[in-house]
Amino acid sequence: MVAVTDKEIHIIKNGNVTSPHGFSAGGLHTGIRKTKLDFGWIHSDNPATVAGVYTLNTFQAAPLKVTKESIEKDNKIQTVVVNSGVANSCTGKQGMSDALEMQKLTADKMNVSTDHVAVASTGLIGVPLPMDNIRTGIEAMTNREHYSPANFATAILTTDTVTKHMAVQIEIDGETITIGGAAKGSGMIDPNMATMLSFITTDAVIDHESLQKALKHTTNQTFNMITVDGDSSTNDMVLVMANGQQNNSVLNESHPQWNDFLQAFQYVCEGLSKQIARDGEGATKLIEVNVTGAASNETASQVAKAVISSSLVKTAIYGSDPNWGRIITAVGYSEQPVDPDKVSVSLGEIAVVESGLPVDFDENEGKQYLENETVKLNVDLQDGPYEATAWGCDLTYDYVKINASYRT
Known part of the structure; x- marks a missing residue:
C-alpha cells in the first residue's frame, strides 16, 4: 500500500489494462513481424469517456490523425486496435485510407460505432500498412483464445525487451476504483513523447473535460519527463478510457476526492514512464x-x-x-x-x-x-x-x- 493524502493506493500484483471492470484485451501474431505478436486490442463493454495527448512532431502518422478526429466528435471510445512492426507514417493518402479501413473493419467486427474505435500503429516509418495482415488480426478479434492482457502488452512492443503494465486501486465514495495501464517504448524517447504508446483504463465515472485536464497535467510530470535518446517520433499517443462502471459520484475538480484520484492516476503514469525509461534500447541502468x-x-x-x-x-x-x-x-x-x-x-x-x-x-x-x-x-x-x-x-x-x- 502507498499512502495518498488520507487514502491509500493498493498496487495490484500483475495489474494491467483489464484490471478495471468492463475491459478486455488480446493480441496475436498476424505475420507483420517475423515471429512476435504484432496485433492487439482493448475493448470496453460500453463506450468509455476518453482523453488523449499526442506527439508534437510535425509529421503525425495517419492512425494518430484518424484517432484524434474520432475522439473530437463525442469524446467516446469503446475499442482500441494497435499493430506493431509498421508505423503507417509518411504514407500519404494510402496511409489515411488504410487507417480508416482498419478503423471501420474493427467497428464492424466488434459491433461498435466507427467513431468509437481508436487506431494506433508503431514500427517502421514510410512503409505501407500490410492490410492483409491487419484484416487477419481484425477477423480474429472475437476469438476468445487470443484474449489475454499479456498478449496485448506484448503485441504493441517493437524494440522493447519487456512488457510494461500496472494497475492500482483506491477507494472513492465508498467504491473501489481501479486504474490500469499498458505502454510500449524503448527508443526514440524524449520529453514530449516519442515512439511511445500508452493506454490507461479506469472504471471510474469522470467527465471528459476533467479527464483531459488530468491527463495533460499528469503527462507533463511523467511521460513528458522521460528520455532515452533525444529523438521524437510520429506516432506517439497516450489514451485514457473511463467506462464509468463504478457508482462513484462524477469525478471533477469540485469532487472532495479529486486529488486522491489524481494522485492514483499519476502513480500509474509515473510507473509506466519509469518502466519505459528503464527499458531504453541497450540500457543497463x-x-x-x-x-x-x-x-x-x-x-x-x-x-x-x-x-x-x-x-x-x-x-x-x-x-x-x-x-x-x-x-x-x-x-x-x-x-x-x-x-x-x-x-x-x-x-x-x-x-x-x-x-x-x-x-x-x-x-x-x-x-x-x-x-x-x-x-x-x-x-x-x-x-x-x-x-x-x-x-x-x-x-x-x-x-x-x-x-x-x-x-x-
Whole structure:
C-alpha cells in the first residue's frame, strides 16, 4: 500500500489494462513481424469517456490523425486496435485510407460505432500498412483464445525487451476504483513523447473535460519527463478510457476526492514512464534526476530535462564514472536562470558540489554508487520552492548496435 493524502493506493500484483471492470484485451501474431505478436486490442463493454495527448512532431502518422478526429466528435471510445512492426507514417493518402479501413473493419467486427474505435500503429516509418495482415488480426478479434492482457502488452512492443503494465486501486465514495495501464517504448524517447504508446483504463465515472485536464497535467510530470535518446517520433499517443462502471459520484475538480484520484492516476503514469525509461534500447541502468530549489516549475523541469538528456551524462553513468562536471555543464546549458554560485549536486547521498564548488569525496564510493541499477542525481538550485523529476537511462554500446541495424 502507498499512502495518498488520507487514502491509500493498493498496487495490484500483475495489474494491467483489464484490471478495471468492463475491459478486455488480446493480441496475436498476424505475420507483420517475423515471429512476435504484432496485433492487439482493448475493448470496453460500453463506450468509455476518453482523453488523449499526442506527439508534437510535425509529421503525425495517419492512425494518430484518424484517432484524434474520432475522439473530437463525442469524446467516446469503446475499442482500441494497435499493430506493431509498421508505423503507417509518411504514407500519404494510402496511409489515411488504410487507417480508416482498419478503423471501420474493427467497428464492424466488434459491433461498435466507427467513431468509437481508436487506431494506433508503431514500427517502421514510410512503409505501407500490410492490410492483409491487419484484416487477419481484425477477423480474429472475437476469438476468445487470443484474449489475454499479456498478449496485448506484448503485441504493441517493437524494440522493447519487456512488457510494461500496472494497475492500482483506491477507494472513492465508498467504491473501489481501479486504474490500469499498458505502454510500449524503448527508443526514440524524449520529453514530449516519442515512439511511445500508452493506454490507461479506469472504471471510474469522470467527465471528459476533467479527464483531459488530468491527463495533460499528469503527462507533463511523467511521460513528458522521460528520455532515452533525444529523438521524437510520429506516432506517439497516450489514451485514457473511463467506462464509468463504478457508482462513484462524477469525478471533477469540485469532487472532495479529486486529488486522491489524481494522485492514483499519476502513480500509474509515473510507473509506466519509469518502466519505459528503464527499458531504453541497450540500457543497463535507470537514471532519475531530481531538481529542487528552483525559481519556477519551468526552470525545475527544463534543468531536469537537460541533465537527463545529456549524452555525456548518460555515458558517464554507463561507465560508472562520477564525473560531476558533466552534470554541472548540462545545468548550465539548460537556458534557465541559474546562479552557478548556488548550485549543489549529489550522486545519491554523496555530495560532489556545494554552492558551485567541488566537494572532496571518495571516488571509489562514487563509482560503486553508479554501478547500481537505479541511479539518482540530485541538483539543488537553492533559488526557490519548485522541483521536478525526470527519468532516463544510460547510453551504451548496445544502443548503437540496435539502431545501426534497426531495418536489417
